[in-house]
Amino acid sequence: MSEYIEYDQDGVSVGRVEKRIFTFADPPGEMVLESGAKLGPVTIAYETCGELNREKNNAVLICHALSGDAHVAGYHDKDDPKPGWWDIMVGPGKGIDTDRYFVICSNILGSCIGSTGPCSYNPETIEPYALDFPVVTIGDMVSAQKALINHLGIPMLHAVIGGSIGGMQVLEWCVRYPEMVKSAIPLASTTRHSALAIAFNEVARQAIMADPNWNNGKYYDGPKPALGLAVARMIGHITYLSDDSMRLKFGRRRQDKSDFSFKFDADFQVESYLRHQGKKFVERFDANSFLYITKAADYFDLGREHGDGSDIDALSKTRAKFLVISFTSDWLYPTYQSRGIVKALKKNGLDVSFCEIEARWGHDAFLLPNERMTTLIKGFLAHAAD
Amino acid sequence: MSEYIEYDQDGVSVGRVEKRIFTFADPPGEMVLESGAKLGPVTIAYETCGELNREKNNAVLICHALSGDAHVAGYHDKDDPKPGWWDIMVGPGKGIDTDRYFVICSNILGSCIGSTGPCSYNPETIEPYALDFPVVTIGDMVSAQKALINHLGIPMLHAVIGGSIGGMQVLEWCVRYPEMVKSAIPLASTTRHSALAIAFNEVARQAIMADPNWNNGKYYDGPKPALGLAVARMIGHITYLSDDSMRLKFGRRRQDKSDFSFKFDADFQVESYLRHQGKKFVERFDANSFLYITKAADYFDLGREHGDGSDIDALSKTRAKFLVISFTSDWLYPTYQSRGIVKALKKNGLDVSFCEIEARWGHDAFLLPNERMTTLIKGFLAHAAD
Numbered sequence: 001m002s003e004y005i006e007y008d009q010d011g012v013s014v015g016r017v018e019k020r021i022f023t024f025a026d027p028p029g030e031m032v033l034e035s036g037a038k039l040g041p042v043t044i045a046y047e048t049c050g051e052l053n054r055e056k057n058n059a060v061l062i063c064h065a066l067s068g069d070a071h072v073a074g075y076h077d078k079d080d081p082k083p084g085w086w087d088i089m090v091g092p093g094k095g096i097d098t099d100r101y102f103v104i105c106s107n108i109l110g111s112c113i114g115s116t117g118p119c120s121y122n123p124e125t126i127e128p129y130a131l132d133f134p135v136v137t138i139g140d141m142v143s144a145q146k147a148l149i150n151h152l153g154i155p156m157l158h159a160v161i162g163g164s165i166g167g168m169q170v171l172e173w174c175v176r177y178p179e180m181v182k183s184a185i186p187l188a189s190t191t192r193h194s195a196l197a198i199a200f201n202e203v204a205r206q207a208i209m210a211d212p213n214w215n216n217g218k219y220y221d222g223p224k225p226a227l228g229l230a231v232a233r234m235i236g237h238i239t240y241l242s243d244d245s246m247r248l249k250f251g252r253r254r255q256d257k258s259d260f261s262f263k264f265d266a267d268f269q270v271e272s273y274l275r276h277q278g279k280k281f282v283e284r285f286d287a288n289s290f291l292y293i294t295k296a297a298d299y300f301d302l303g304r305e306h307g308d309g310s311d312i313d314a315l316s317k318t319r320a321k322f323l324v325i326s327f328t329s330d331w332l333y334p335t336y337q338s339r340g341i342v343k344a345l346k347k348n349g350l351d352v353s354f355c356e357i358e359a360r361w362g363h364d365a366f367l368l369p370n371e372r373m374t375t376l377i378k379g380f381l382a383h384a385a386d
Numbered sequence: 387m388s389e390y391i392e393y394d395q396d397g398v399s400v401g402r403v404e405k406r407i408f409t410f411a412d413p414p415g416e417m418v419l420e421s422g423a424k425l426g427p428v429t430i431a432y433e434t435c436g437e438l439n440r441e442k443n444n445a446v447l448i449c450h451a452l453s454g455d456a457h458v459a460g461y462h463d464k465d466d467p468k469p470g471w472w473d474i475m476v477g478p479g480k481g482i483d484t485d486r487y488f489v490i491c492s493n494i495l496g497s498c499i500g501s502t503g504p505c506s507y508n509p510e511t512i513e514p515y516a517l518d519f520p521v522v523t524i525g526d527m528v529s530a531q532k533a534l535i536n537h538l539g540i541p542m543l544h545a546v547i548g549g550s551i552g553g554m555q556v557l558e559w560c561v562r563y564p565e566m567v568k569s570a571i572p573l574a575s576t577t578r579h580s581a582l583a584i585a586f587n588e589v590a591r592q593a594i595m596a597d598p599n600w601n602n603g604k605y606y607d608g609p610k611p612a613l614g615l616a617v618a619r620m621i622g623h624i625t626y627l628s629d630d631s632m633r634l635k636f637g638r639r640r641q642d643k644s645d646f647s648f649k650f651d652a653d654f655q656v657e658s659y660l661r662h663q664g665k666k667f668v669e670r671f672d673a674n675s676f677l678y679i680t681k682a683a684d685y686f687d688l689g690r691e692h693g694d695g696s697d698i699d700a701l702s703k704t705r706a707k708f709l710v711i712s713f714t715s716d717w718l719y720p721t722y723q724s725r726g727i728v729k730a731l732k733k734n735g736l737d738v739s740f741c742e743i744e745a746r747w748g749h750d751a752f753l754l755p756n757e758r759m760t761t762l763i764k765g766f767l768a769h770a771a772d
Contacts, residue, residue, distance in 0.1 A: 035648040135648040195632035195656045196624070202657040203620040205650065206664070207593055210613035227596035234589040235621060238582070243720070246581035252687065260685055262421040262521040264591065264677060268684070270581045271588040278592070291650060298654070299646055301638065331717070334629070 014049040014074035014091040014098050017084065021045050021114060024147045031144065037134035041123070044148050045070045045114020046106035049090060050098035052154070057182075057385070059154045060096055061145065062086065062105040063162030063169035066236070066293050067285055069113035072105035073098070088369045095374035096381065101158065108169070109144040110136045110293050112286035119220065119286045130288060131217035138165070138300040142172040149180070156180050159384055160320075161377070163187035163366035164333065165293065168300045171341070174318035175306045183321040183384035185377060187366040188330050190337040191302035191311045191344075197332055200239050201294040204232035208287045217288050229287040230278030237277050242329035242362030246270060311344040318345075322352040323380040325373060327365040353380065400435040400460035400477040400484050403470065407431050407500060410533045417530065423520035427509070430534050431456045431500020432492035435476060436484035438540070443568075443771070445540045446482055447531065448472065448491040449548030449555035452622070452679050453671055455499035458491035459484070474755045481760035482767065487544060494555070495530040496522045496679050498672035505606060505672045516674060517603035524551070524686040528558040535566070542566050545770055546706075547763070549573035549752035550719065551679065554686045557727070560704035561692045569707040569770035571763060573752040574716050576723040577688040577697050577730075583718055586625050587680040590618035594673045603674050615673040616664030623663050628715035628748030632656060697730040704731075708738040709766040711759065713751040739766065 023043045026032070030040030047070045052059060062072050064085065073090035075083050089095045090103055107115035110133070118133035125132075149157065160173045160181055167189020174184050193201070211228025213219055241249075250270035254260070266272040307314030322345055326338035335356045345352040357372050359365035366373070409429040412418070416426030433456045438445060448458050450471065459476035461469055475481045476489055493501035496519070504519035511518070535543065546559045546567055553575020560570050579587070597614025599605055627635075636656035640646070652658040693700030708731055712724035721742045731738040743758050745751035752759070 037648070131650075135646075192638060194629055195636040195638065195654070196627075196629045198638070198654050199620075199624045199632065199656050199660060202652070202654075202660055203617060203624065206613075206620060206661070207596075207617045209650070210593075210597065210617055212598060227592075231589060231593045231596055231617065234585075234592060238585045238589065241582075243580055243582045243717070246585065250581040252578060252581065252584070260521075262423070264517075264595070264681065266588070268581070268584050268588075270585050274585060274588055275592070295650065331629070 014087075017047050017049060017071065017074035017076060019045065019047060019070070019076065019114065022148050022151050024151065026147065031140070033134055033140045034137040035135055039116070039134055042109065042116045042144055042147075043114070043120070044106050044109070044116070044144055046104060046148060047071055047084075049073050049103040050101050052102040052152070056154050057156060057158060058101050059149075059152070059157050060101040060103050060159045060161060060381070061149065061157050061173075062090070062096070062103060063145070063160065063166035064105060064108065065162070065164035065166045066290075066297070067281070068166070069111070070105050070107045072103065086367065089374065089377065095377040096161070097378065101381070104149070104152065106145055106148055108141045108293065110141065110289060110296060112289040115144075117286065118217065118288035118292055128220040130220065133288070133292065135295055136292060137296050138168045138172050139176065139305065141296065142169050142176055145169070145173075146177055146180070156182055159183045159185060159381055161185040161187075162189070164189060164363065165297045168297065171302050172300075174320045175302065175314050178318045178320070181318065181320045183323070183380070184318075185323045185325065185380065186338075186341065187325040188327055188333050188363055189341075190333045191314075191341060192300060192304070193298050194337075198298045200235060200332075201298055204235045205291050205294060207231040207235065208291060214287060219287070224282065225287045226282040229282050229285065229290060230275075232287075232290055233281040234274045234278045237274060239332045240362055240364040242331060242360060244329055244360045245362050248360065311340065312347045315344045315350070316348045318350065320350070321384055322350060323376060324352060324354045325366070325376065326356045327359040327361070327363070328356060329360050330363045330365060332363040400473075403433050403435060403457065403460035403462060405431065405433060405456070405462065405500065408534050408537050410537065412533070417526070419520055419526045420523040421521055425502070425520055428495065428502045428530055428533075429500070429506070430492050430495070430502070430530055432490060432534060433457055433470075435459050435489040436487050438488040438538070442540050443542060443544060444487050445535075445538070445543050446487045446489050446545045446547060446767070447535065447543050447559075448476070448482070448489060449531070449546065449552035450491060450494065451548070451550035451552045452676075452683070453667070454552070455497070456491050456493045458489065472753065475760065475763065481763040482547070483764065487767070490535070490538065492531055492534055494527045494679065496527065496675060496682060498675040501530075503672065504603065504674035504678055514606040516606065519674070519678065521681055522678060523682050524554045524558050525562065525691065527682065528555050528562055531555070531559070532563055532566070542568055545569045545571060545767055547571040547573075548575070550575060550749065551683045554683065557688050558686075560706050561688065561700050564704045564706070567704065567706045569709070569766070570704075571709045571711065571766065572724075572727065573711040574713055574719050574749055575727075576719045577700075577727060578686060578690070579684050580723070584684045586621060586718075587684055590621045591677050591680060593617040593621065594677060600673060605673070610668065611673045612668045615668050615671065615676060616661075618673075618676055619667040620660045620664045623660060625718045626748055626750040628717060628746060630715055630746045631748050634746065697726065698733045701730045701736070702734045704736065706736070707770055708736060709762065710738060710740045711752070711762065712742045713745040713747070713749070714742060715746050716749045716751060718749040
């Protein structure tokens with residue numbers, strides 16, 4: 001999500017990676033969504049790194065968060081300005097070692113970076129869906145990923161891994177397709193959003209919908225709701241950081257060292273940083289996708305969907321081995337929520353390791369280099385098939 | 387700020403309270419602001435409860451926060467739907483006992499509820515100031531309050547009390563006019579905003595400025611930037627609560643018990659609550675005032691202004707007795723910031739009591755009934771003149 005910390009890429013990148021797409025139409029030509037709505041055909045953009053072995057038992061599926069994409073590691077070509085979003089973790093010899101594992105990452109259903117979403121063309125109207133796109137759930141996203149994994153001929157995933165909303169997909173995979181998941185790593189995640197997390201998402205959605213250019217979702221042939229989406233992103237961005245990380249990174253440092261502007265300019269570096277993040281995001285992300293994906297995250301409730309209100313009952317369906325990771329300064333999906341997952345897994349007698357990693361960088365910590373996180377993931381994956 | 391918890395008004399209200407105004411023009415007819423800009427004449431709306439004694443030594447000045455006003459306690463008339471914003475604390479026999487103290491509360495400079503602010507008429511153009519209103523500081527607000535206190539003929543205040551941005555005014559009073567402050571109670575406050583607090587304010591300002599109706603501040607003869615201001619308020623509102631309080635108050639309870647809407651309606655009660663708060667706020671508050679007051683709060687830096695960067699040096703100027711109060715679940719102005727104030731006061735050998743009150747309601751806790759807070763304030767005020 002955030003690229004705000006400059007870091008040295010350590011280790012070797014996976015190198016050049018191909019963009020791929022897979023289009024499917026479940027019988028009778030459509031995917032039936034959790035809402036009951038039908039959608040099809042569905043295109044899923046994905047990328048892979050490493051080689052699938054002959055036994056087809058070394059596949060690792062990585063699930064991305066809100067604004068991520070299929071481009072998890074490596075470069076598309078030599079002009080690619082930066083590698084995939086989790087290049088610090090995925091590559092030869094890295095935490096998720098592409099010399100050993102066949103890594104798959106696909107853009108989630110409802111997004112705008114290659115997979116079918118509200119900005120895709122509705123085959124019935126030959127116009128972008130906009131708000132005619134049905135509201136999708138985390139379950140629907142996982143169901144689309146399952147079609148991709150079937151298409152790739154993989155009977156069982158060695159591991160499903162993801163942080164934040166990616167972690168929700170991990171949990172959904174485990175209970176929806178238990179026969180296909182050997183091990184699972186949800187990072188900085190939860191079985192359901194707190195009222196606080198819903199509140200932030202709702203305000204971000206309101207910021208988008210308040211922009212007159214949003215035009216009830218129909219902006220694809222006109223000006224985009226850029227200001228609204230920028231505000232939405234800024235709100236999100238604050239929640240991915242922490243009081244501590246913002247103090248370290250910005251404190252009260254001013255743009256103009258000499259004095260305040262006594263105007264409504266960006267006086268503080270943190271203001272200018274947020275404005276910049278907002279602007280950058282608008283160039284690469286679709287406002288409607290932001291609405292759909294945050295709504296899916298707010299709806300997600302593992303216990304409600306799969307356990308009649310109980311996470312324990314929901315997780316009784318899985319057979320996977322778990323590594324659950326949380327971060328001390330993550331106040332969006334705080335450690336107590338990860339502990340809840342661990343507790344529910346243990347009640348089911350499942351094999352689960354848990355680590356709360358000391359990290360200052362808030363919710364975003366899972367995207368940043370952390371030796372402890374890398375070691376844990378590497379070690380866990382090496383023994384996940386034992 | 388928030389009235390979201392229904393509570394029984396305990397104790398007797400101060401009863402009917404008059405709205406008053408005081409207009410002044412410092413020689414030569416204008417107030418010189420910290421920015422160097424001049425402003426005048428300046429009107430300050432204020433209310434008083436209780437009686438000033440013959441010795442004029444029982445006056446208590448209460449400073450309000452961002453969206454507050456002069457109406458601190460009691461009712462304006464029998465049709466007033468609710469009492470002043472701190473009626474739980476101010477009244478006969480209450481924490482700030484109006485049988486003993488002469489309580490004064492004035493609307494801050496830059497606001498829109500009676501005092502001069504961006505929606506006031508600029509005498510030069512006979513139009514609302516809008517962005518021609520100069521950026522004011524917490525120091526300017528206090529300086530205007532000082533003119534009011536002089537006008538009321540009060541040589542020394544028994545106490546200056548305020549929470550949040552009101553607490554900043556309390557600290558400013560203590561170092562700016564040490565000879566006029568006998569005792570001081572900053573609640574849930576800070577000597578300077580953290581990067582996190584600035585970030586939230588900046589995003590809220592961006593939400594207002596992104597609304598095309600804002601029109602660079604010139605909206606007084608057209609539609610108001612209602613959607614932008616509503617989003618700004620919603621952002622603020624979340625920061626006044628806490629994870630815990632939101633879980634207790636809303637959790638994941640749905641508006642429609644049966645199921646989700648699978649639309650972008652308010653599915654959760656917390657969403658509907660926030661939308662309601664946003665709408666309500668727009669009816670009573672001016673968007674430009676929101677910009678000016680949040681900017682003043684972000685600029686506030688006690689040490690920088692008065693101590694060459696040191697809070698200790700700044701607070702060496704005061705002679706007041708202090709009661710500093712923070713709340714466990716306040717993550718906007720966390721306890722460590724109040725401890726910083728206490729430490730700086732102690733370094734100066736000043737008489738200071740400190741209490742971190744166990745409270746779930748986040749930053750807003752100072753506005754809600756709390757027996758411990760009431761007892762502490764009452765006891766402190768009784769001995770502040772000793």
